[in-house]
Amino acid sequence: MTGTLHLNWWLLAPEYILCAYAALLVLIDLFSNRAQKEMLGYVAAGGCALSAAVSLIWVDDKKDFANLIDVDNYTTLFRVFFAGIGFFACIASARYVKDRLLHAGEYYALILLAVVGANGMAAARELLTAYISLELLSFSLYVLTSYAKFDLRSNEGGLKYMLLGAFSSAIFLYGVSLVYGATGSTEFAAIGDKLAGGTGGIREGLFLGLSLMIAGLGFKVAAVPFHMWTPDAYEGAPLPVTAYISAISKSAGFALFLKLFTESFLPLIDDWRYFIAALSAATMALGNFVAIQQHNIKRLLAYSSIGQVGYLLMGIAALSPAAGSALVLHMVGYAATNLAAFVCIIIFYNWTGKEEIKDFAGLAERAPFLALSLSIALFSLAGMPLFAGFATKFILFQSAADQGLLWLAGVAVFFSFVSLYYYLIVIKEMYLEKPDEARRFPIPWREYAAVAVLIGAVFLVGLYPRPVYDLVESSTNVVFQQAPGGQQAAAQR
Amino acid sequence: MGMSEVWLIPAIPAAAFAVLLLFGKYLPRGGDWLAIGAIFASFVLFFPVLVDLLDKVDQPGFAGGGKSWEWISFDSFRINLGFHVDQLAIVMLAVVSFVTLMVQVYSVGYMKGDPKYGWYFTCMSIFAASMLTLVLADNLLLLYAAWEGVGFCSFLLIGFWWERRSAAEAAKKAFITTRIGDMGFLIGIILLYKEAGTFDISQIFDYARSGGYSDTYLTAAVLFLFAGAVGKSAQFPLHVWLPDAMEGPTPVSALIHAATMVVAGVYMVARMFPLFDLADPVALDVVLALGLTTVLLSAFIGLAATDIKRVIAYSTLNSLGLMFVALGAGSVTAAMFYLLVHGFFKALLFLASGSVIHATEQQDVRELGGLAGKMPVTSTVFAIGALAMIGIIPLSGFWAKDEVLHSAESGENVLIFLVVLLSLFVTGLYMTRLYILTFLFEPKNEEAHHHAHDAPPVMTVPLLLLAGLTLVGGFVAFDFVGEALGFPGGIGKFVFAREPEAFDLNVWIAIASTLLAGGGLVVGWLVWAGRAEPARRASEVFRPLHILLLNRFYFDDIYQFAIDRVILAVGSLIAWFDRTIVNDTGVDGSARLGYFTGFEMKFLETGKLPNYALAISAGVVVIAIVFLIFVA
Secondary structure, three states, X not given: OOOXXXXXXXXXXXXXXXXXXXXXXXXXXXXXXXXXXXXXXXXHHHHHHHHHHHHHHHOOOOEEEOOOEEEOHXXXXXXXXXXXXXXXXXXXXXXXXXXXXXXXXXXXXXXXXHHHHHHHHHHXXXXXXXXXXXXXXXXXXXXXXXXXXXXHHHHHHHHHHHHHHHHHHHHHXXXXXXXXXXXXXXXXXXHHHHHHOOOHHHHXXXXXXXXXXXXXXXXXXXXXXXXXXXXXXXXXXXHHHHHHHHHHHXXXXXXXXXXXXXXXXXXXXXXXXXXXXXXXXXXXXXXXXXXXXXXXXXXXXXXXXXXXXXXXXHHHHOOOHHHHHHHHHHHHHHHHHHHHHHHHHHHHHHHHOOOXXXXXXXXXXXXXXXXXXXXXXXXXXXXXXXXXXXXXXXXXHHHHHHOOOHHXXXXXXXXXXXXXXXXXXXXXXXXXXXXXXXXXXXXXXXXXXXXXXXXXXXXXXXXXXXXXXXXXXXXXXXXXXXXXXXXXXXXXX | OOHHHOOHHHHXXXXXXXXXXXXXXXXXXXXXXXXXHHHHHHHHHHHHHHHXXXXXXXXXXXXXXXXXXXXXXXXXXXXXXXXXXXXXXXXXXXXHHHHHHHHHXXXXXXXXXXXXXXXXXXXXXXXXXXXXXXXXEOEHHHHHHHHHHHHXXXXXXXXXXXXXXHHHHHHHHHHHXXXXXHHHHHHHHHHHHHHHOOOEHHXXXXXXXXXXXXXXXXXXXXXXXXXXXXHHOOOXXXXXXXXXXXXXOHHHHHHHHHHOHHHHHHHHHHHOHHHHXXXXXXXXXXXXXXXXXXXXXXXXXXXXXXEHHHHHHHHHHHXXXXXXXXXXXXXXXXXXXXXXXXXXXXXXXHHHHHHHHHHHOOOEHHHOOOXXXXXXXXXXXXXXXXXXXXXXXXXXXXXXXXXXXXXXXXXXXXXXXXXXXXXXXXXXXXXXXHHHHHHOOOOOOHHHHHHOOOOOHHHXXXXXXXXXXXXXXXXXXXXXXXXXXXXXXXHHHHOOOOOOOOOOOOHHHHHXXXXXXXXXHHHHHHHHOOXXXXXXXXXXXXXXXXXXXXXXXXXXXXXXXXXXXXXXXXXHHHHXXXXXXXXXXXXXXXXXXXXXXXXXXXXXXXXXXXXXXXXXXXXXXXXXXXXXXXHO
């Protein structure tokens, strides 16, 4: 671990690109009139695409930057994944931001900076870098949440999000300091090696730190009981921001969760497994039950996303190479599906300015493609066969069952079943109810193309998950090889 | 281009289907050119595959070729899907691709002006894709999917004119009746999978040959498989749907309910024949017994039926029964040979009758007659088809039927052979009757007769091509014909279950069958010629028998009775249980519980920031305390 630092700045090129685009966007914004604001979204999307393309340089490579950042398959996968989320968020925002928000340049700049933060969370190889990246992501999202500055709900949601975020960051940081105190290092690998050698007299401090870190990460991914900001922030935030938070905040949280717990805390898995499993069960229960009661589509998806976090936490509780891959696969499928659902809702909102579930009545007659796409996305979220949700849930539940968490898989299956109910409510509105007026909606081609791509991905993962699974597996394997004893375990396999 | 590209053959119509389904209404002419172009492409691709296969067929240990993909792979749970072509599949492929092409071209004329013209070709494309997949599937899962696919297409196309109540009813009946068999098929597949751990057909064969299945287990499994064939190929006792299926457009009857889909059952049994061979002999005895029953029943009902298409439908049942008799007697060669030529002459008969219906808008033989002069092409090709069906030398039907007789004769039970011979006589009778009543003597309905004329070339050319094959198709039995075409010999040396069979014409069988078939023809002529007085008298003398035949041995009534009195009675009991216990208590009760839980839980979300912070703090404290007490 000691020795010269590898200050290879070139490794951070994807992040530089995002930052440069962020600065560029603010600049262009100054010189563009209102009609041109829509273009900013596509420029920002181009930045994401470029960043993703550049990050592919390090496929199957394994480097580190100054012992702070890993650049390996895991990082590359998440760089592409996060940039992809940013890409679709920007496309989905273009029209919305032009029509409804001020300061478009800063808006896209913040989206790109959030991607930088998320990248850092997946790439970090030590706790402080992870923490700083987490804050970069969070700060961007706080501001974005309250971006509709004349909308009280937006202000309220943003404020709550920020205050609770600060609170939980403090908790996380306290946990970090306790773990540092117990193990003498902030590097994941060093912590892991230390813990692999036994916990001796450091157990109390270590476990207190671990509890605090679980709480801090639980807040980021919105696990019960640290989830309470989610519905308010989701409802208050401008729609594309809600879509963005739902995809990137959770994914980045889990990217860090998975990497940290594999590389550092895997030796203690028998001690913490059941906490995570309990959180997982509680999160599934609360998210899915309360979702039934919602009338607002954003709050519905907020609770449904909490339910999904419950499934994802199973992957941490069952932590094994198979479970880790299953977790990431489900996350990728979930993010694509959820973005598809949100883009549909954004298109609907652009037309009508409404977001109650009953406003979707008769959508199938007014916009058949949109209603079908949204139905597919919702069915996939519920885990119906043919769609991504089924394949990824199947693999995830199976991997949990293999690790002796069959009961938790049973709970998850039960709540998947419950979730179908509230997804069907939306589908019922669209297909069985009569619309207020029969006029067809105009067709926004660019947004429809984005939806079509995402729905295509949902079908691909649903029908033929093999290639995506292989991809994910090759990246999570990197992390598991770095885990204490991971190389031997890999050699044994 | 060779056997490894064989997947293209079903893929092209499938792609055409996707385009037609999504954009069909924007295409000129409803997209018929796309559907026909796709099946034409598949038909053309058949030849390089055949050439490649013939190239390699002499290699020792040749077991076909194809391509397979890994579909699902998770730990030990692996499923591969792929396409495979061997001698058996290529024969079936020849029938399916050629007849499908002919029927689709013919349909351009027949369906012209129909308001659902485009939808018709959309259905035809997905049927072609499913049927070709069924033929080429290398594993039971894909085979089953395609099997259900063709069943669904059959449902769509029987009920194509669903505005007519009878068509909708017939579609429903066909679907439900075949589903009963399909259920058995699925159970059979699961039984085979459960022990072998694979759906791959050749691997299942290997597993069975290595003695993996116990004797009873394998016998049960193949009997379940056979149940699927009984439903799909309309064998007794699930034969009732096929005559009703004639409610569909006539080209559909020709394609699905004569040449291709209904023979899928025969094909499937032939494909899985190594398993039937390994199982207890009782399995093949069951095949033979049901085939024989069907042969007899259908031959007699055909005598009394008055609808031109239904008569041909009963003759189809008859033919299908013969194929199962051949299979039951252990001769895949005979069954597949009969299947091949049957595909041609039966499609011909249906399409020719379609011409009649198209010209006269009548399909009851009591309203037809005297059409030979007005429709020379149709009546000629119909005669060729009918003579082939009866089995007159040298038409293709004769040679195929001879193979079947040969296989039946080689069994130990003479009775089987006699029953088949008897059925030949009856076949001669009713085919003659059908021809006389439709084409000869006085027209019974002047109006219909007056309008009659031969169909346009788009319909007659397929008829003539099929007639040509009906004339010469039987010669593939001979070694020298096969060798001239590049095959290793006659069909018996190409498609066989146990070992190559040389074609050998047993003169006594040939004479007996010709005498009986010809006798049927002559007696039929005597009975129905002119004003058909003998027929009327016969029906009066044997009145109860006539009524029995008219009512198709009351099978439909017995089934209807069973459905009304037994199934619906049990059903209403279950419905009561379902409504009060399952629905009101179980479903609604748990739904209400879930709704209530959600209602209570939603108040946790107070909207007040301090409460949220409190929840976080409480969570941390609880986790920390539990950690410190129980773990540290």
